[in-house]
Amino acid sequence: MRQVVRPLLPVWLGLLALFAVELGTAFLPLGHAFAGLILLPAAAMVGLVGFGFMRLGRYGAIARCFALAAVFWLLVLLGLGSMDPFTRTEYPVRVTTYP
Amino acid sequence: MSEAHVHFQYDSAAHQEATALDGMWLFLATEVLFFGALFLTWLVSRHFHPQGFAEAARHTELLIGSINTAVLVTSSFVFSCGLGFIERGDARSMIRACFVTALLGLAFITLKGVEWTKDFSDHLVPGPGFAIAGADSGGAQIFFCFYFVATVLHAVHMLVGLGLIAWLVQRARRGAFSAASHAPVEVVGLYWSFVDVVWLVLYPxxxxxxxxx
Incomplete structure (x- = not known):
């Protein structure tokens, strides 16, 4: 029992600690521009689950390639998908009045 | 007793199990992109409606969402322990771990149900009679569209996970798994932890x- 639980316990406690940090960060007056900082503890938690519980480091090259491809294509999806809306300049429509 | 049947296309049981695990990682990669489209929707919609999204976020049930995060993280921990047990040939402890994981999963779904009921009674369903009025109403309604679609999709994945855990318990009781052969336990563990990962992104x-x- 101990041999099984002991290596996983720090992962679980680390996740709970990061969760507490995440929750605390949400109540800091960061302002709209820094609201994304709340996602940093979440990213660390995802990494911890990936390597701690899903044991990504133990798998072979094929599984790692699939995991890396998932991250790569997710970044492509988010990057290309948000590029146009984030950089678009919106001009007000000119209202023409006729006599 | 617990040796897996090796299908004709594999050299050995080890080859078959390694292929199953690689296949699961490939499936999870497709799931990342499935949920990725949802995250992109949040990103773009929030860019155009920051005030509406902020106002809507303040109407969500933070306590229930936070309890659910701790519950789900703990369930992943317990299932990982279960995998560790079967790797040492202890099927009985693995079954116990599966039961605790399933109970935590059911607790998550139940709390989600309580939250949805409260959302409905608070008129937070987009459409006529939506609770948030004024200039931020449009953005807030888009937020709650995202909220319902994302949480329902996640809950469906949870239900699939619970079904898989029940299947594992049934097979483990028949002595299907051993220290040498337990790939299905590992595959379900990967799926369950992935569902946890999706929630860890959705929660913030x-x-x-x-x-x-």
Whole structure:
């Protein structure tokens, strides 16, 4: 029992600690521009689950390639998908009045 | 007793199990992109409606969402222990771990049900009679569209996971798994932890970003 639980316990406690940090960060007056900082503890938690519980480091090259491809294509999806809306300049429509 | 049947296309049981695990990682990669489209929707919609999203986030049930996060993280921990047990040939402890994981999963779904009921009674369903009025109403309604679609999709994945855990318990009781052969336990563990990962991303997007105000 101990041999099984002991290596996983720090992962679980680390996740709970990061969760507490995440929750605390949400109540800091960061302002709209820094609201994304709340996602940093979440990213660390995802990494911890990936390597701690899903044991990504133990798998072979094929599984790692699939995991890396998932991250790569997710970044492509988010990057290309948000590029146009984030950089678009919106001009007000000119209202023409006729006599 | 617990040796897996090796299908004709594999050299050995080890080859078959390694292929199953690689296949699961490939499936999870497709799931990342499935949920990725949802995250992109949040990103773009929040860009155009920051105030509406912030106002809507303040109407979500932070306590329930936070309890659910701790519950789900703990369930992943317990299932990982179960995998460790079967790797040492202890099927009985693995079955116990599966039961605890399933109970935590059911607790998550139940709390989600309580939250949805409260959302409905608080008129937070987009459409006529939506609770948030004024200039931020449109953005807030888009937020709650995202909220319902994302949480329902996640809950469906949870239900699939619970079904898989029940299947594992049934097979483990028949002595299907051993220290040498337990790939299905590992495959279900990967799926369950992935569902956990999806929630770890959804939680801040729904409950935290925009809450300080």
């Amino acid at each position: 997007l729904i409950y935290l970003v925009g809450r300080p105000g």
